[in-house]
Amino acid sequence: MKSGNHHPPRDELLAFLHERQRSNPQNYLCPADLVAAAERFALPVAAVRDAVTFYSMFSLKPRGRHVIRLCESPNCHLAGAWSVLEELRAQLGVGVGGTSPDGLFTLELTSCLGVCGVAPAMMIDEEIYGNLNPPRVREILQAYKEER
Amino acid sequence: MKPARAHVLVGVDDEARLAGADQVLEQLRRALDELGLSQEVQVVETGTLGISGQGVVVAVYPDGVFYGRVTPEVVRRIAEEHLLKGRPVTALRLPTAAPVARPAEVFGRQVRVVLANCGVIDPENIEEYLARGGYEALEKALTTMTPPQVVEEIGRAKLRGRGGAGFPTGLKWAAVRNAPGSPKYVVCNADEGEPGTFKDRLILEGDPHKLVEGMVLAGYAVGARWGVVYIRGEYSLCIARVEKALEQARRYSLLGTNILGTEFSFDVEVRPGAGAYVCGEETALLESLEGKRGWPRIRPPYPVTRGLWGKPTVVNNVETLANVPDIIRRGADWYRTLGTPTSPGTKVYTILGHVVFPGLVEVPMGTTLRTLVYELGGGVRDGRSLKGVLVGGAAGAFLTPEELDTRLDFDSLAERAAVLGSGAVLVLDDTACIVDVLYSVLRFFRHESCGQCVPCRAGTEALVRLASQLMVGSSTGPILDRMVEVAEVMRATSLCPLGQSLLLPLKSALAGFGKEFEAHEQGQPCPHCLRSVRAYA
Numbered sequence: 001m002k003s004g005n006h007h008p009p010r011d012e013l014l015a016f017l018h019e020r021q022r023s024n025p026q027n028y029l030c031p032a033d034l035v036a037a038a039e040r041f042a043l044p045v046a047a048v049r050d051a052v053t054f055y056s057m058f059s060l061k062p063r064g065r066h067v068i069r070l071c072e073s074p075n076c077h078l079a080g081a082w083s084v085l086e087e088l089r090a091q092l093g094v095g096v097g098g099t100s101p102d103g104l105f106t107l108e109l110t111s112c113l114g115v116c117g118v119a120p121a122m123m124i125d126e127e128i129y130g131n132l133n134p135p136r137v138r139e140i141l142q143a144y145k146e147e148r
Numbered sequence: 149m150k151p152a153r154a155h156v157l158v159g160v161d162d163e164a165r166l167a168g169a170d171q172v173l174e175q176l177r178r179a180l181d182e183l184g185l186s187q188e189v190q191v192v193e194t195g196t197l198g199i200s201g202q203g204v205v206v207a208v209y210p211d212g213v214f215y216g217r218v219t220p221e222v223v224r225r226i227a228e229e230h231l232l233k234g235r236p237v238t239a240l241r242l243p244t245a246a247p248v249a250r251p252a253e254v255f256g257r258q259v260r261v262v263l264a265n266c267g268v269i270d271p272e273n274i275e276e277y278l279a280r281g282g283y284e285a286l287e288k289a290l291t292t293m294t295p296p297q298v299v300e301e302i303g304r305a306k307l308r309g310r311g312g313a314g315f316p317t318g319l320k321w322a323a324v325r326n327a328p329g330s331p332k333y334v335v336c337n338a339d340e341g342e343p344g345t346f347k348d349r350l351i352l353e354g355d356p357h358k359l360v361e362g363m364v365l366a367g368y369a370v371g372a373r374w375g376v377v378y379i380r381g382e383y384s385l386c387i388a389r390v391e392k393a394l395e396q397a398r399r400y401s402l403l404g405t406n407i408l409g410t411e412f413s414f415d416v417e418v419r420p421g422a423g424a425y426v427c428g429e430e431t432a433l434l435e436s437l438e439g440k441r442g443w444p445r446i447r448p449p450y451p452v453t454r455g456l457w458g459k460p461t462v463v464n465n466v467e468t469l470a471n472v473p474d475i476i477r478r479g480a481d482w483y484r485t486l487g488t489p490t491s492p493g494t495k496v497y498t499i500l501g502h503v504v505f506p507g508l509v510e511v512p513m514g515t516t517l518r519t520l521v522y523e524l525g526g527g528v529r530d531g532r533s534l535k536g537v538l539v540g541g542a543a544g545a546f547l548t549p550e551e552l553d554t555r556l557d558f559d560s561l562a563e564r565a566a567v568l569g570s571g572a573v574l575v576l577d578d579t580a581c582i583v584d585v586l587y588s589v590l591r592f593f594r595h596e597s598c599g600q601c602v603p604c605r606a607g608t609e610a611l612v613r614l615a616s617q618l619m620v621g622s623s624t625g626p627i628l629d630r631m632v633e634v635a636e637v638m639r640a641t642s643l644c645p646l647g648q649s650l651l652l653p654l655k656s657a658l659a660g661f662g663k664e665f666e667a668h669e670q671g672q673p674c675p676h677c678l679r680s681v682r683a684y685a
């Protein structure tokens with residue numbers, strides 16, 4: 001539906017990459033994805049890679065089955081995000097950027113997710129979890145573990 | 149809407165979903181069915197009702213009663229007691245025992261233009277938007293106004309950009325209209341990422357057609373045929389609602405080829421971002437739309453002459469565009485009766501932090517910070533006293549209790565060397581440590597510095613390091629002066645406003661709360677700071 005406009009469709013690149021990454025069980029963009037994007041949008045592979053490395057939602061390295069992104073911005077921080085972070089670290093046995101030994105979770109920090117009314121908040125994949133505290137974190141992780 | 153005896157509005161946004169809004173809705177519909185009320189009571193699934201932190205919020209009209217933390221069990225009781233027997237369930241009303249105005253009254257103190265339909269209509273049903281005067285502005289413009297007249301009307305209304313900078317929208321549109329080159333584009337900036345801000349999300353979730361109508365009007369005014377809404381990647385409900393609205397508008401001939409049977413054709417598509425705050429900066433956003441890394445461009449040239457794919461482009465914030473339909477429908481003269489002479493209209497804020505009623509409000513430009521915090525926000529929580537307010541997001545300014553009578557509009561804030569920014573109002577009570585909050589702000593800048601230029605990349609690193617030294621008491625020498633020096637260099641030499649704007653929160657924090665900083669500098673241990681540095685180091 002371009003109403004007669006003829007411009008390169010590169011504005012669809014990010015949506016395409018999101019879709020590729022979503023369908024990868026390890027939550028990342030593998031070399032084949034970059035090649036596919038390059039062909040589709042008539043771009044050099046290097047240009048696609050360059051763009052991908054810029055965005056925090058994309059990864060070029062395999063990640064856990066689920067990606068946890070905890071908000072560290074001021075409002076969540078005031079509401080106790082620091083304690084949630086400590087609990088996540090302890091539960092997963094990894095630091096920020098790491099993947100738990102069972103391959104289930106990768107832990108990341110993010111800026112404000114725009115759900116400040118339920119601070120502190122995090123996203124696991126595309127789901128938002130709010131009003132977090134250490135016991136709730138344990139419950140949530142447990143639910144994911146049981147799911148597999 | 150069909151005539152019904154009562155309307156039950158259930159606010160459904162991401163927060164409410166989390167709290168089980170879908171189950172509440174299901175149970176409510178079932179209960180009404182069983183009680184034989186489904187004809188006379190209409191359930192409206194809507195966007196936010198403007199109250200945060202209260203789980204699923206349900207409002208009953210015409211009574212104007214709000215219920216908070218509604219669960220499937222509770223909603224049954226509301227149906228039986230309130231809707232069948234006409235007795236509001238006092239125990240569940242919001243708030244249960246707050247010492248301040250009740251939300252229904254708080255709600256009434258607002259002036260809702262942008263949010264007029266949010267929490268009132270079903271955002272997924274175009275008919276409801278139409279029933280409330282939706283797309284009348286578009287019809288009026290296409291049938292009775294020339295494009296230059298639309299530009300002129302927006303100019304006369306003195307509408308100013310709500311994305312932060314307050315640039316006159318009429319001038320921007322005129323520049324694009326008059327710029328050589330075609331095609332021209334309309335880009336809606338919905339990359340909302342300023343910490344503490346979620347107004348654009350709630351506008352899009354609660355009334356997506358308002359934005360669509362605003363964009364079509366912009367397209368008509370500047371002579372564009374295609375527009376795009378760039379929505380941050382995390383906002384999946386938003387993306388879905390806007391896409392649905394676009395589809396509906398096409399079906400009603402309000403979008404697409406030959407809109408309303410006229411010669412004018414215009415279409416809009418949605419593009420997701422992928423997690424980069426700097427892409428909210430308009431030139432970075434355009435780079436991102438072109439499939440590249442979101443590095444801000446060197447300006448000039450400005451997007452009005454060389455924007456998307458090098459063509460003249462309007463970039464406007466969601467809230468700016470959402471003001472447009474009412475201005476065209478009701479006229480610039482009406483619009484200028486709201487707000488101040490130089491900043492007419494209303495402003496949408498997100499009030500957060502240590503307040504009784506966190507959430508979304510819309511008030512006239514020029515409303516004081518005191519009104520916002522104490523009346524609409526319900527005052528400081530738990531009977532504590534106010535320490536300060538961070539106004540405008542991470543790139544905003546810290547204001548002290550002495551500055552509560554500051555009027556919130558572009559010019560009054562500029563006089564105080566502050567900014568309206570994104571409209572985020574973060575309230576801090578006396579338990580908060582300003583240094584600790586500033587640390588969080590600095591980490592935000594470090595995280596979001598795009599790395600294109602050295603002063604910002606190295607400066608944000610240095611500031612986080614200096615701040616953590618200050619916090620754990622390992623500083624040597626006058627660390628605060630060093631911090632200001634770094635931020636001043638960033639201000640002078642950074643390529644884009646991200647790097648330049650860090651000086652504002654730093655300087656305003658030091659100006660308003662200098663004693664607290666000095667105490668830290670002199671090595672007085674602070675539990676908040678120690679805890680934070682340990683957690684985030």
Ligand SMILES: Cc1cc2nc3c(=O)[nH]c(=O)nc-3n(C[C@H](O)[C@H](O)[C@H](O)COP(=O)(O)O)c2cc1C
Nearest residue numbers: 309310311337339340341428429430464465468645
């Ligand atoms: C770092 C940075 C982030 C920004 N983020 C946003 C944003 O999320 N949304 C927005 O509308 N404007 C944002 N802006 C402002 C835009 O550059 C631009 O001024 C605005 O979209 C213009 O629209 P307006 O005139 O309707 O305000 C940001 C600016 C900077 C420097």
Ligand code: SF4
Nearest residue numbers: 598600601604644647
């Ligand atoms: S000032 Fe910061 S965000 Fe802006 S271009 Fe430079 S590095 Fe990027």
